[in-house]
Amino acid sequence: MSGVVFSLPESEYSMPWVNYHTHCHYCDGKAELEAYLIKAIEKGFPACGFSSHAPLPFATTWNMKQESLQDYVAEISRLKEKYRDIIQVYLGLEVDYIDESWSSRNALFGKHSLDYYIGSIHFVDAFPDGTHWSIDGSPDLFFSGFEKIFKNNTQKLVKRYYQLIMEMIENDHPTIIGHLDKIKMHNRHQFFLNEQENWYHACVEDALDLIAYKECIVEINTRSIYRHNQDDLYPGEWILKRIYSKNIPVIINSDAHLTGEIDSGFTHAAAVLKRIGFKTIMVLWNNQWRECAYSVTGIEEKAFSINKWSR
Numbered sequence: 001m002s003g004v005v006f007s008l009p010e011s012e013y014s015m016p017w018v019n020y021h022t023h024c025h026y027c028d029g030k031a032e033l034e035a036y037l038i039k040a041i042e043k044g045f046p047a048c049g050f051s052s053h054a055p056l057p058f059a060t061t062w063n064m065k066q067e068s069l070q071d072y073v074a075e076i077s078r079l080k081e082k083y084r085d086i087i088q089v090y091l092g093l094e095v096d097y098i099d100e101s102w103s104s105r106n107a108l109f110g111k112h113s114l115d116y117y118i119g120s121i122h123f124v125d126a127f128p129d130g131t132h133w134s135i136d137g138s139p140d141l142f143f144s145g146f147e148k149i150f151k152n153n154t155q156k157l158v159k160r161y162y163q164l165i166m167e168m169i170e171n172d173h174p175t176i177i178g179h180l181d182k183i184k185m186h187n188r189h190q191f192f193l194n195e196q197e198n199w200y201h202a203c204v205e206d207a208l209d210l211i212a213y214k215e216c217i218v219e220i221n222t223r224s225i226y227r228h229n230q231d232d233l234y235p236g237e238w239i240l241k242r243i244y245s246k247n248i249p250v251i252i253n254s255d256a257h258l259t260g261e262i263d264s265g266f267t268h269a270a271a272v273l274k275r276i277g278f279k280t281i282m283v284l285w286n287n288q289w290r291e292c293a294y295s296v297t298g299i300e301e302k303a304f305s306i307n308k309w310s311r
């Protein structure tokens with residue numbers, strides 16, 4: 001034996017991730033809350049947050065039913081206690097902003113003490129018969145709404161989408177802005193929207209300025225990458241560069257609907273953020289949002305030192 005001691009370069013150590021965008025069986029997630037926690041513990045996560053699709057005033061196949069909200073909150077409270085020595089569990093929701101009449105300010109959500117919430121736009125206006133139009137459904141549904149509601153006018157649709165994002169930020173002040181440029185979901189290969197056009201840059205720029213002013217966190221959502229329906233993250237790299245230049249805090253989230261997805265695409269996202277220059281990502285730890293150093297394999301473990309962060 002040579003007696004040589006091998007050691008990995010620091011960047012190759014496996015460090016823990018955290019994820020705060022997790023869907024469970026209370027909405028369209030495919031597993032029970034506890035199953036996600038067991039997977040998160042297996043992977044060495046120090047914290048995990050749940051963000052079921054919050055109830056809506058109309059029926060969908062993916063939102064939590066209003067009558068289930070109390071049980072969701074109670075179950076997460078139980079799990080917080082059960083696993084308190086192993087993993088920190090956080091109570092969140094992914095709340096749709098529909099319009100002034102339905103948002104996170106609804107009393108339904110206000111009576112629960114959420115640890116955070118993700119504000120997302122999935123619906124843009126409605127068909128002539130009043131049916132709310134989901135922009136992240138099938139391609140057929142997307143292009144049907146695009147034609148019937150927006151007469152195939154890209155600028156009208158995209159400007160309306162960002163107007164709703166601005167209203168949501170202005171009125172609701174979400175902790176985290178979910179998948180900021182989701183409107184591009186059916187735009188692979190720039191089919192209907194050329195992201196390099198000046199008017200589109202102006203829409204995004206206005207939204208980012210408001211996000212910076214309101215001090216929201218922007219989510220880097222990896223679902224597009226591991227589902228292979230985009231070549232790019234939500235938001236895309238050019239938007240991430242603008243976010244970096246405006247010093248807006250970011251978080252990496254997987255939008256998991258399966259337990260195996262809790263950290264899917266994280267290495268890819270971290271590599272993109274590193275390339276752009278981001279030094280830290282946000283982590284909710286000991287009930288406080290903190291900027292933490294990270295590598296492409298995880299968040300620096302000293303961020304999770306109980307002694308360091310306990311008050």
Ligand SMILES: [Zn+2]
Pocket residue numbers: 094120122178179
């Ligand atoms: Zn979403």
Ligand SMILES: [Zn+2]
Pocket residue numbers: 021023094255
């Ligand atoms: Zn989601």
